[in-house]
Amino acid sequence: MTRVVIVGAGVTGLTAAWALRRARPELDVVVLESRSRAGGNVISVREGGFLIDGGPDAFIRTKPDAVQLCRELGIADTLAAPRPESRRVYVVRRGRLRELPVGMSLAVPTRLGPLFGTPLVSWRGKLDAALEPLRPAGRDLAEDESIEDFFARRVGRDLARDVAGPLLAGIYAGNPRELSLRATFPQLLDLEAKHGSLTLGLLRAARARAGGPQLPPRGGFAARLDGALQLARAPAPPAEPESPFLAPRLGMGKLVEALARELPPGALRLGTPVRSVRVTGRAARLEVLVESGTRLEARHVVLACPAHAASAMVPDERLARELGGIEYASTATVFFALDRAQVAHPLDASGFIASERESALLAATWVSTKWEGRAPAGSVLLRAFVGGRRDPRRVETSTDEQLARFARRELERLMGPLGQPRFMRVFRWERANPQPVVGHLARLKRLAACVAAVPGLHLAGAAYDGVGIPDCVRQARAVATRILAEP
Numbered sequence: 001m002t003r004v005v006i007v008g009a010g011v012t013g014l015t016a017a018w019a020l021r022r023a024r025p026e027l028d029v030v031v032l033e034s035r036s037r038a039g040g041n042v043i044s045v046r047e048g049g050f051l052i053d054g055g056p057d058a059f060i061r062t063k064p065d066a067v068q069l070c071r072e073l074g075i076a077d078t079l080a081a082p083r084p085e086s087r088r089v090y091v092v093r094r095g096r097l098r099e100l101p102v103g104m105s106l107a108v109p110t111r112l113g114p115l116f117g118t119p120l121v122s123w124r125g126k127l128d129a130a131l132e133p134l135r136p137a138g139r140d141l142a143e144d145e146s147i148e149d150f151f152a153r154r155v156g157r158d159l160a161r162d163v164a165g166p167l168l169a170g171i172y173a174g175n176p177r178e179l180s181l182r183a184t185f186p187q188l189l190d191l192e193a194k195h196g197s198l199t200l201g202l203l204r205a206a207r208a209r210a211g212g213p214q215l216p217p218r219g220g221f222a223a224r225l226d227g228a229l230q231l232a233r234a235p236a237p238p239a240e241p242e243s244p245f246l247a248p249r250l251g252m253g254k255l256v257e258a259l260a261r262e263l264p265p266g267a268l269r270l271g272t273p274v275r276s277v278r279v280t281g282r283a284a285r286l287e288v289l290v291e292s293g294t295r296l297e298a299r300h301v302v303l304a305c306p307a308h309a310a311s312a313m314v315p316d317e318r319l320a321r322e323l324g325g326i327e328y329a330s331t332a333t334v335f336f337a338l339d340r341a342q343v344a345h346p347l348d349a350s351g352f353i354a355s356e357r358e359s360a361l362l363a364a365t366w367v368s369t370k371w372e373g374r375a376p377a378g379s380v381l382l383r384a385f386v387g388g389r390r391d392p393r394r395v396e397t398s399t400d401e402q403l404a405r406f407a408r409r410e411l412e413r414l415m416g417p418l419g420q421p422r423f424m425r426v427f428r429w430e431r432a433n434p435q436p437v438v439g440h441l442a443r444l445k446r447l448a449a450c451v452a453a454v455p456g457l458h459l460a461g462a463a464y465d466g467v468g469i470p471d472c473v474r475q476a477r478a479v480a481t482r483i484l485a486e487p
């Protein structure tokens, strides 16, 4: 009998296996992966002197789980932050790239000067945003609402639609009118609840970091007005914290390699798609049926594959329905290896984002500006994000050549000539981006109840409690802890 079977060798599955074996080296753990490689969304490839992260290119360090994992794997000294030049971000406005104003944090303005000076936001939008500290907190803060509705309520419809939506929903390749604010950026709701205003909450945090004079604590309208006036007077820009992102210098693939290296021979079985999981009624509890016909008995099964794949495997109809109800978006990342001299744009930022009114392209990253060591001398590497909820059919219905042609046309429209690429690379991420839409947290509660009815079955990964790598690591560790707690 195999004690624990893990389905899916993405970051979640590999971390769960590692955490289990680390705590109990004698534990029999098997990871079954349908593809011929481990890593799931994480993949780094080298080509012609370029280093390409086809999926994620970094993780956020303000959620400490991924950094901690790197420490425990002994690869923390290989982590690097993006280059300082890449702190700048552009946003498309009327077909042109406009710099995101200094002092914008999570799409919330904390400085009036740059906000009023930017051509990115309409005058109505600027005024609306400047009045944010004066607006009372929402009456029912427990109610779920979309990212766009939340921002429209706090900073006005224009900033919500043109900046906050593409900036925040872009991380999910999602629609800002569908994604749940509470499931994606709960820290903004906390700011509203604690400070009555996002702007004042962020300003207080920045002042505390810089040791500057404090704004008055939360209070009634008079205190908010006083806070707003201080915002207008903001004497010196609050110190910018260091970049919240980190990645292994040689690409995100190194994280996956380090995890896979820790598993004993035979524990990771590639090219092994799981068909179903069945309850046995015996001590082994569960039986995993692999497409080839092989059966594995286990006391615990961790489904660390996408929710739509898990939905087709589970032994309970209600559970299958809830899993199948989690929506996904399909995206593609399209890479262009270019000669620096042929690219007209100065590439002086990490890249740009675009709202749906401006482009069918979601965003672009100027990879070799953002990261050290990604392109050989005299060359640059660019990445375009295509598809998502904005353009849902494009990835599924286009060939790689069509995707590359579309991305190149859009990049050249917005950035100017790119020259003749040395090569292009397309990575397809079909149904790979889970969408925590309004109602997601309620679904998670229903899911937890369904899973509890199947002893030994566990769910973890991007579909559930956070999509980022640190969220996946945290969930994997939590599952391992639950399994280890059982006799």
Ligand SMILES: Cc1cc2nc3c(=O)[nH]c(=O)nc-3n(C[C@H](O)[C@H](O)[C@H](O)COP(=O)(O)OP(=O)(O)OC[C@H]3O[C@@H](n4cnc5c(N)ncnc54)[C@H](O)[C@@H]3O)c2cc1C
Pocket: 007, 008, 009, 010, 011, 012, 013, 032, 033, 034, 035, 038, 039, 040, 041, 042, 054, 055, 056, 057, 058, 059, 060, 272, 273, 274, 275, 304, 305, 306, 309, 331, 333, 429, 432, 433, 460, 461, 462, 463, 467, 468, 469, 470, 472
């Ligand atoms: C283009 C892109 C860019 C991203 N950028 C970032 C970023 O910069 N930072 C960040 O933190 N996050 C980013 N993310 C999100 C992050 O990559 C994912 O949330 C995370 O990698 C998910 O890991 P996972 O292990 O939960 O799932 P996956 O990586 O999806 O792994 C699940 C595994 O299950 C396998 N599987 C599926 N069906 C079966 C089956 N029947 N039997 C066996 N195995 C099966 C799959 O093949 C896959 O290997 C990005 C995602 C994408 C798509």
